[in-house]
Amino acid sequence: MLDRLVLEDGRPLTLGQELGRGGEGTVHALPEMPEDVAKLYHPAHFPDAEKQAKLRTMVQVYDDELATYAAWPSHTLHRVAEGPVIGFVMPRMGDRHPIHMLYAPGSRKRLLPDAGWDFLLCAARNTAAAFEAIHSRGHVVGDINPGNILFAADSRVALIDCDSFQIREPGLTHRCKVGVGHFTPPELQGLQAFDAMDRTVAHDHFGLALLLFHLLFGGRHPFTGVPLRSEAGEVLDTDIRAYRYAHAPDAETRGLKAAAGAIPVTLVPEHVQALFLRAFTEEGTHVGRPTAAQWVEVLDGLRGSLRRCDRNGNHAHPAQTGWCPWCAFDSQGLPYFLPHAPRTRRPMLEPFQIHRFWWQVEAVVPAPLPERPDVDRLSATGTPLPKAGRGVLSRLRLPKAEARQRHEARYEAEEAFQEAWREVEQKLSLQAFQACKQRLSTLKQTYLELARLEGQEAMAMLDRVRLREVERLLRRHAVEDAEIPWFSPAKRQRLATAGVTTAADVTREALGRVPDLGGTLVKALLDWRSGIERQIQVDPIRLATGQDRERLRRIADGRRQDLEEELRAGLATLKELEATRARQRPALLEALGRAAARVAQARADVAVLG
Amino acid sequence: MTQQISFSAAEFADNPEPRCACLLLLDVSGSMAGTPIAQLNEGLHAFRQELLLDPLAMKRVEVGIVSFGPVTIEAHFTEAGGFIPPALVARTDTPMGEAITRGIEMVRRRKEEYRTHGIAYYRPWIFLITDGAPTDGWAEAAEAVQAGEETRAFAFFSVGVQGANMGILEALNPHRAPLKLQGLQFRELFTWLSGSLKSVSSSTPGAELKMDSPRGWAVL
Structure with a gap:
């Protein structure tokens, strides 16, 4: 490495x-x-x-x-x-996501539930500003594609993979050798390779206008729509080459028209529509497309004239539409923006990435528990005995007192050392750290299992939808109409009184409650029901409603977020535990060292006694 | 203005990215019982996991599954993000002809939906995996496969598991030679498939297919 x-x-x-x-x-x-x-x-x-x-x-x-x-x-x-x-x-680009996560309404609603059209407009403006910064220095992005542009939670954008840009230096051009077809301008479509030509800002202006269109108009590519001729709508590159801009006033003769649920280009004022028209039609190729600087100016102007809908704080729109286009879409069952509810929904600004998170956990490396000092290896010189006095008494008593004192000192030193070591063991123990990490590891495992759990829940949901539909269809078959021999009007009456009126009510249990039906009839009725059931073909995937899916998603999101919070809190605890150990470590080690030295000294002092 | 709007209109409004439909035609005849079907199920899970790692592929790739026999639609086309692999169970015979015909019809209908809703699309893929030979007539299916390949309506691939009649698979689609699975390397096969789908789905809708070598799971 x-x-x-x-x-x-x-x-x-x-x-x-x-x-x-x-x-x-x-x-x-x-x-x-x-x-x-x-x-x-x-x-x-x-x-x-x-x-x-x-x-x-x-x-x-x-x-x-x-x-x-x-x-x-x-x-x-x-x-x-x-x-x-x-x-x-x-x-370092920090917490950012590919721009397609912002312009596609579905992923945007999950990532930033309270971002309105004003946020998208701001991101569009910032995208134009980023291109302007590159262009004003003489460089060309070249390979424009939705994976190369990231956005942050504050709507700022950043271009990545810059080493593929076309770079200019005096007298030399370093080319961009790559590109993605559906972001390539009409005049370059059909080209076999990009490495044999110089790109120009005019080519970038096409890709930039495409990105802006995606951001402002619900993530739709302007060259996609409902095909009006058989050759249209087959290959996106061909549609670009043939200038089939689906939102042009003459779109129908070009071959594609905007899809029914698409946001109309008339959302924005005429002068902005005109810029898009120029960018995406022949005029742009021959006369020139709007530049990044022009877009910044025009979009800034648009930002100054927004209205916010009274009914939903997330419904921002250009003032010129007069009414709220987003409410109109809501009533068609196409909620481009969620209801404004910042407190009940926790935004998933930074989608949690468990593997990235785990690196942070692994990065907290605990300092090892220090080794217990080996006192015998510490060198110390015993303090010489004091000179004995002349008297017999003092000759006997003094060494005795001295010896006792030294033995006591040694005992105390040994005790103090034990105490210091116990403190080190206790305060620098890895036990709490390991327990915390073990807990995090269990949480991580649970997190990794979520996908499977969500899958099982989805299957259970589909099962419920299927049962609901089967029951609904069974209700259409009246018991009265059942063609069963031995089914007398009296018995029919008794069944109706007992509430058994449709095939859905025909269960062994319900029939058991009706007196005197007779085993043959019970069996015939059950067979009649299962005969109907066998003919029912239910496709739960198609039948599941937006509500069914939304409910499932809410449960799953809530569970994920709870777990994420627990993981984050666990990481904070882990860091705190290690920080505390690190803070206490120097003082503890110093005290331990001093205590060990004292023991060594006391032992040496005793050794001198002989 | 209250109009009827289909669920798919809302689905496409939320995700208007170009689509790459991938239909899996999976043989669940009796001979697949035991380890083969378990490995196949495991492979489908790996397939999902791989696709989930790529946010753009998650939006663009749509997976549909038809098992046979009998012919059952296990999953209608759904975004890879919402695709939940079914638990396949080995059953009876091998009505491959009917499965192919039904599969082609599903793909045709899905393409029609894309066009109605103004969604761009890549050439759909149909991926047949079998360990036997058809127990029904397959002449009509072969004709439809060839017509589809010639009009570039879809690309049809077939993979034979140990015991498959490779001759019939070759006759089914003269445009693309069948591949033979090494042992029960379903996981490797699906990892390769997701990789190929990822690179297709980051290219341009309608453009020519470029695929990695199937080394690692196919007998070459």
């Missing part, structure tokens, strides 16, 4: 704990630079000379403002000074 590396300026750097692992390499914490992390390439993916030059350039053009928008390399990493680049240092 490489744990000692050097920066490009020769300074040594210690590599900390591994935080993540990807296809190209690993990401590590840096004890000496807590605000940063290091990306270290796997030996199989060590950068070639071209990539090394690109990384060196990126480090040279690094600035602090850039680092607030992007995980930009601030230093290159080397095994030895002046050696090849095997990794780089970049700003």
Whole structure:
């Protein structure tokens, strides 16, 4: 394991704990630079000379403002000074999530239950600002895709995977060699490879407009919609190439129209609609698309003219719509935003990651219990006996008194040492720490089992839905209409009186309560019911309602959050226990050392007595 | 304005990401009883776990399961996030022809739903796993498979477990050779499948398939 590396300026750097692992390499914490992390390439993916030059350039053009928008390399990493680049240092991005978790309504509602459209607008504005920061320095993002942009709980965004950007330095362009088809502009569609061409900001302007559209309009790609011609809607790349913008005024002739539940582009004022139209149609390719700076300005303007609905605090919308579009969607059964309820719902701002959490637990390493000092190994010189007096008495008495004193001193010293050791054992004991960790480990196991438990609950829910539906369908079959021989009108009457009116009521138990039916009829009725039941085909997955699923989710979320809180509290206790041990340790060890030295001295003093 | 709105409209509004439908056609005939079916169930669990690790795949991949025989729809297409593997039990015969026909119909209907709701989609995958030979007529199924491959309506893969009639699997789909499972490496097979689905679902809807080598679970 490489744990000692050097920066490009020769300074040594210690590599900390591994935080993540990807296809190209690993990401590590840096004890000496807590605000940063290091990306270290796997030996199989060590950068070639071209990539090394690109990384060196990126480090040279690094600035602090850039680092607030992007995980930009601030230093290159080397095994030895002046050696090849095997990794780089970049700003730590903290708790952030891929932007698709924000623009898709479902995941957004789970992650940030109280984020309204104003939050999305703010994130869109910040996305444009991040692109502006890159563009104003002459660079191009190139590979725009929903996995490369992260957002934080305060709506700020950050671009990652910056080593794929197209980087400009005087007289040289380091190319971006990758791209994702459905974020690629029409003029580049169909290209076999990206490494043979220079990207321009105009290409980025297309991807940026796509991202903004996703954020503002419920996560829909503007080139998806209901196909109006057979060749439309088959391959997204083709639709982009053919400019099939589903929200254009002439969308129908282009081949796609917006889907029924989609948020209409008329949500935003006309001048904003016009920007999207330009970005996604021929005009943008030929005349130019809106720039990042233009978007920042226009979106900032829009932020200043929002209204909030009286009925739901999460319903923010542009003032120009006049009425609340989100209430209208609610009444169609399409709740784009949840009711405002900040106190009853605990937001899951930072989705809990048990493995990441466990690293934090493992990172609390207790100092070992000190060894009991071996007094015999301590050297001490016995204090010489005082010179005896002249008298016989004193010649006898003095050594005796001295001896007694020294034996007592030794006894006391041994006692004090035992006491000091007991205190060390007690206060620095690992027992509480281990018990706490054991408890955390049990909680972790429970947490890992949650997925299976939730699966079982979902199956149970589907079972209930199935029974509910079977019962509903059985109720449609009246006992009266049952074609059964030996079923006299009198018996029918008796059944009706007993409340057995439909197939759903026909159970052995219910029939047992009706007098004088006769075994043959009971069996015939039960057979009649099971005959109907056999014909019933129920698909519980389709029948489960939003409510059924929501109830299940609430239970599961509540349980998860309780467990997460318990785990977090446990980690805090674990840290506190170790902090207390660490705080007490120096004084205790010093006292123990002194007590041991005293014993050694007292023993030596006794030894002198002979 | 109170209109009727289907549950799927709400589902697609919450998650309008492009979809990659993956239909598993699983043989649960009597010969799968015991260890094979247990390993298959274990493989399905691994499949779910793997998909759950990738938040984008979780939104884009949809899993449907049809078991045979008799032909039973075990799971309609649901997002990988909500996919709960059924506990499969070995039963009777091998009506493979009917299962394929039903499966293709399920895929066709799901694609229709995508189009109605304006959702982009990747070419769906149909994945057949069997340890025997059809006990029903399969000529019609083979025709439908070939037509689907030719019109790029879906990609059809077949995997033969020990005892499978590989000749029939080859005849079913001349466009894609069947693969033979090593021992009972279902877990490895499903880990590979989830990996392939993840890379497809991060590419562009409708684009050509690129798959990893099935080394590790298939006899090559």
